[in-house]
Amino acid sequence: MGNVGRRDFLKTAAASVAAASLLASCQTKEGEPLSQKMGGVEDQLGIEWDKSVCRFCGTGCGVLVGRKNGKIVATKGDPECWSNKGLNCIKGYFLSKILYGRDRLTKPLIRKNGKLVESTWDEALDLIASKYSEILKTHGSDAVAMFGSGQWTIFEGYAALKFMKAGLGFIAKDGVGSNHLDPNARMCMASAVAAFMRTFQSDEPMGSYEDIEHADTFFTWGANMAEMHPVLFSRIIDTKMKNPDRVKIIDLGTQYTRVSEEADLYLEFQPQTDLAIANYFAHYIIKNKRYDKQFVEDHLVFKKGETNIGYGLKDGGADIPKTAGKMEKITFGEYKKFVAKYTAKHTSKISGVPEDKLKQAAEFISDPTRKVCSYWTMGFNQHTRGTWVNQLVYNIHLLTGKISKPGMGPFSLTGQPSACGTAREVGTFVHRLPADMVVKNEAHRKIAADIWKIPVEKINPKVGLHTIEMFRATETGRIKILWTQVTNPYHSMPNLNRFTKAAKEQDIFIIASDVYPTRTTEVADVVLPSAMWVEKEGAYGNAERRTQHWNKIADSPGEAKTEIWQMYEVAKRLKVDEKTTVADIIYNFNQDNYYEELWEEYRSFTLGIGKDLAPYKVLREKHGVVWPYVARDKAVNGKIDFSDVWDDIENTEPNGFTSVKWRYNSKYDPFAARFIKDHPERSFKDGIVFYKAKKNDYRATVLAVPYEPPGEVPDKEYPFWLCTGRVLEHWHTGTMTMRVPELRRVMPRAFVNFNPEDAKKYGINRGDLVRVTSRRGSVVFPADINGRAIPQKGSVFIPFFDESRMVNEITLDQYDPISKEPDYKKCAVKVEKV
Amino acid sequence: MVISSWVIHSSESLFDKIKTNLTAIPNIEITDEQDFKLAAVIETKSTAEAADLASHVRGMEGVNGLDIVSHFFEDETLDKKE
Numbered sequence: 001m002g003n004v005g006r007r008d009f010l011k012t013a014a015a016s017v018a019a020a021s022l023l024a025s026c027q028t029k030e031g032e033p034l035s036q037k038m039g040g041v042e043d044q045l046g047i048e049w050d051k052s053v054c055r056f057c058g059t060g061c062g063v064l065v066g067r068k069n070g071k072i073v074a075t076k077g078d079p080e081c082w083s084n085k086g087l088n089c090i091k092g093y094f095l096s097k098i099l100y101g102r103d104r105l106t107k108p109l110i111r112k113n114g115k116l117v118e119s120t121w122d123e124a125l126d127l128i129a130s131k132y133s134e135i136l137k138t139h140g141s142d143a144v145a146m147f148g149s150g151q152w153t154i155f156e157g158y159a160a161l162k163f164m165k166a167g168l169g170f171i172a173k174d175g176v177g178s179n180h181l182d183p184n185a186r187m188c189m190a191s192a193v194a195a196f197m198r199t200f201q202s203d204e205p206m207g208s209y210e211d212i213e214h215a216d217t218f219f220t221w222g223a224n225m226a227e228m229h230p231v232l233f234s235r236i237i238d239t240k241m242k243n244p245d246r247v248k249i250i251d252l253g254t255q256y257t258r259v260s261e262e263a264d265l266y267l268e269f270q271p272q273t274d275l276a277i278a279n280y281f282a283h284y285i286i287k288n289k290r291y292d293k294q295f296v297e298d299h300l301v302f303k304k305g306e307t308n309i310g311y312g313l314k315d316g317g318a319d320i321p322k323t324a325g326k327m328e329k330i331t332f333g334e335y336k337k338f339v340a341k342y343t344a345k346h347t348s349k350i351s352g353v354p355e356d357k358l359k360q361a362a363e364f365i366s367d368p369t370r371k372v373c374s375y376w377t378m379g380f381n382q383h384t385r386g387t388w389v390n391q392l393v394y395n396i397h398l399l400t401g402k403i404s405k406p407g408m409g410p411f412s413l414t415g416q417p418s419a420c421g422t423a424r425e426v427g428t429f430v431h432r433l434p435a436d437m438v439v440k441n442e443a444h445r446k447i448a449a450d451i452w453k454i455p456v457e458k459i460n461p462k463v464g465l466h467t468i469e470m471f472r473a474t475e476t477g478r479i480k481i482l483w484t485q486v487t488n489p490y491h492s493m494p495n496l497n498r499f500t501k502a503a504k505e506q507d508i509f510i511i512a513s514d515v516y517p518t519r520t521t522e523v524a525d526v527v528l529p530s531a532m533w534v535e536k537e538g539a540y541g542n543a544e545r546r547t548q549h550w551n552k553i554a555d556s557p558g559e560a561k562t563e564i565w566q567m568y569e570v571a572k573r574l575k576v577d578e579k580t581t582v583a584d585i586i587y588n589f590n591q592d593n594y595y596e597e598l599w600e601e602y603r604s605f606t607l608g609i610g611k612d613l614a615p616y617k618v619l620r621e622k623h624g625v626v627w628p629y630v631a632r633d634k635a636v637n638g639k640i641d642f643s644d645v646w647d648d649i650e651n652t653e654p655n656g657f658t659s660v661k662w663r664y665n666s667k668y669d670p671f672a673a674r675f676i677k678d679h680p681e682r683s684f685k686d687g688i689v690f691y692k693a694k695k696n697d698y699r700a701t702v703l704a705v706p707y708e709p710p711g712e713v714p715d716k717e718y719p720f721w722l723c724t725g726r727v728l729e730h731w732h733t734g735t736m737t738m739r740v741p742e743l744r745r746v747m748p749r750a751f752v753n754f755n756p757e758d759a760k761k762y763g764i765n766r767g768d769l770v771r772v773t774s775r776r777g778s779v780v781f782p783a784d785i786n787g788r789a790i791p792q793k794g795s796v797f798i799p800f801f802d803e804s805r806m807v808n809e810i811t812l813d814q815y816d817p818i819s820k821e822p823d824y825k826k827c828a829v830k831v832e833k834v
Numbered sequence: 835m836v837i838s839s840w841v842i843h844s845s846e847s848l849f850d851k852i853k854t855n856l857t858a859i860p861n862i863e864i865t866d867e868q869d870f871k872l873a874a875v876i877e878t879k880s881t882a883e884a885a886d887l888a889s890h891v892r893g894m895e896g897v898n899g900l901d902i903v904s905h906f907f908e909d910e911t912l913d914k915k916e
Binding site: 007010011013014015017018019021022023066068071072073074076077086087088089090092093094096097226230231233234237238241242244262741742745746 | 835837838839840841843846863865866867868869870871873874875876877881882884885886888889892898899900901902903904905906907908911
């Protein structure tokens with residue numbers, strides 16, 4: 001085909017998929033026929049298409065990947081994936097380019113005489129296995145840690161969980177596995193997890209992205225969705241454009257962003273005072289009798305939380321009271337009295353938000369005719385009171401009954417593509433097992449042991465060291481072997497210098513599995529080259545409970561291998577006795593298709609408990625499946641018969657399954673319908689039941705906790721707040737996006753962003769070099785003023801992607817005592833022009 | 835040659851102006867519209883040029899959002915012989 005003919009073909013193809021995307025936004029039901037499916041007219045150009053998922057952020061956009069002659073030649077937003085309805089953000093331009101950076105790791109490396117040198121796989125794996133054997137036999141499983149990722153595929157996370165929690169106990173001198181397994185998702189959404197568990201006794205949101213099309217009022221709390229979750233923000237804008245007079249966006253934040261620009265109302269608050277504002281909204285709702293009396297009576301329980309719970313600033317959490325997570329039952333009247341002190345005047349004084357703006361926002365959120373959705377991300381989660389602030393927003397939705405219904409609900413957005421699927425659902429945390437189960441619970445350990453076919457004694461009942469304490473334990477020599485996979489902690493940890501120093505000076509053996517050289521590979525003793533994204537079969541679980549599977553589409557370079565293969569090969573070298581290896585016990589799968597066996601074993605944890613995942617064959621076929629994916633018949637799901645309630649459920653599929661878009665609502669959720677039928681005393685007019693909250697008589701918890709300041713606040717010596725975060729072009733520590741020349745050209749280095757008035761006061765102009773100093777160190781950044789975002793007076797913003805000037809050398813390792821998630825959004829710094 | 839397509843989200847008041855301004859850019863062809871959204875096809879020499887153009891359009895007054903729908907970059911990936 002000639003170039004002109006090909007051009008015309010491609011243009012026709014591009015135009016037709018764009019037109020289909022315009023139409024897709026009008027569709028109201030997932031699964032409706034689409035004019036553009038996987039292929040299209042461009043099939044005639046010899047392009048083969050397969051489905052995948054975007055590698056960045058937690059939105060979980062479906063992507064169609066086009067391959068020709070074994071190479072990726074095209075990508076399209078997947079119109080059959082309901083998370084993004086055929087749209088990708090600008091990062092979609094560079095998705096495939098992240099595979100092709102010039103310095104991809106292609107061979108294993110071993111540190112010899114201080115330098116990393118190439119080795120064979122056998123040499124690297126033998127060395128790793130010998131270290132594991134030696135340390136486990138000498139020191140036991142307490143000396144062994146793994147730091148994983150919300151970018152792990154679900155398969156990888158599950159394999160790692162088995163390696164640590166089931167496998168190592170067979171050779172450790174103490175005879176138990178290690179729970180020192182935490183994902184970088186600890187730094188991303190652990191606060192959301194803790195709050196979901198404390199409120200509903202089940203993790204993850206009740207609603208879905210589909211709420212965006214049903215809602216008319218959007219509250220964004222410290223979330224710059226326009227740049228960090230652009231496709232979802234496009235959906236919000238789309239909803240607003242269809243009904244501009246009715247639909248309102250209310251943005252609450254500590255800096256003015258593109259979301260603020262599009263908002264109908266912007267509330268700029270002092271860092272950490274979101275706690276006071278949320279309590280004010282609750283007060284306003286009760287005072288003005290805007291609460292849903294029936295919902296309160298039927299579905300809620302009120303509790304008071306412990307206060308003055310510390311900041312985790314002392315090693316081992318010595319400044320955290322043992323009762324930090326305690327909640328005591330109170331009455332509605334006591335709760336009403338508690339929030340009554342958060343008047344508009346008092347809240348304005350704490351937060352800096354004018355009283356009239358507080359009242360306007362409260363009016364929108366409490367208006368009984370409005371369908372309200374609340375969105376947040378790291379602003380809430382990376383917060384020394386992150387669990388509290390998550391719960392305080394649930395309070396608002398619970399008091400008004402705006403929850404578990406289309407267009408209404410609180411929604412924690414995630415920052416990584418599988419923070420939900422791999423970290424939360426698989427349970428790759430120090431305290432967890434799959435499907436919300438915990439190691440402390442004997443019955444849970446028994447379930448896991450039965451599925452894994454190991455003695456229950458092999459599963460360690462003691463909760464492991466969470467991320468911050470795990471890295472602090474590298475300073476003391478307690479942790480002697482650390483394997484990092486798909487993550488870069490020696491760039492992303494707060495108060496970084498102390499941990500990097502420990503890695504260099506302590507006797508600790510570090511293994512880093514990654515795709516590019518990073519700050520972590522720099523301190524590693526062994527570096528293993530990994531396959532990434534579509535170079536391997538995988539599955540991610542996104543923020544709306546959607547599991548998405550993809551096949552291997554491209555080859556990995558050189559000798560790069562998957563993390564599953566790496567763990568299997570190490571497990572194969574760990575001998576339990578003459579005849580048996582750890583791999584024989586934990587990875588005893590048919591090696592021709594171990595993905596299916598791994599998946600089905602993992603899936604068995606989830607069935608019949610409202611966390612039900614789709615079968616492997618369904619996942620391969622569909623463009624994402626939202627869980628719980630419930631089978632009507634007991635013969636299929638193996639646990640519960642839903643046939644007598646099935647006809648009342650909306651959105652059921654002809655195959656006898658349904659994907660639940662709104663949990664706890666018996667109109668959509670068969671578990672809620674089943675529960676109500678079996679417990680008529682919990683049957684109410686609205687059809688809602690929080691059936692997982694057994695400990696609270698199936699009621700959701702409304703929590704009374706106050707505003708408390710963070711662990712470090714500006715003072716005379718360090719007068720500025722420091723907030724860190726991402727930028728549109730770069731993702732996390734920049735290991736992938738800094739390899740894309742176009743992105744590097746647009747955003748080559750980190751900067752310190754000033755409020756224009758502060759810049760004027762300090763005589764700082766755009767581009768000036770500025771030394772930013774905290775009690776932990778100094779880093780020099782070029783100044784930015786009037787950039788895309790405007791920090792409030794008295795605060796600066798610095799992105800963390802740039803390994804040449806790492807802001808985490810000056811951040812503070814304070815954390816939420818309940819969720820153990822660090823706060824990267826607040827510490828005190830001073831600035832001086834260099 | 836790199837061919838891509840976008841959906842551009844416009845404000846209601848500036849929709850006509852944005853359309854006119856986009857039409858004036860030689861690489862951009864408006865192919866469809868609905869609910870103050872425009873579908874456009876973009877022809878550039880490289881992905882970098884396409885991305886720069888997307889950033890430029892994203893920054894235009896009245897543009898509320900820009901999403902990528904498709905991206906064909908065969909010439910950047912395959913050798914000419916292929």
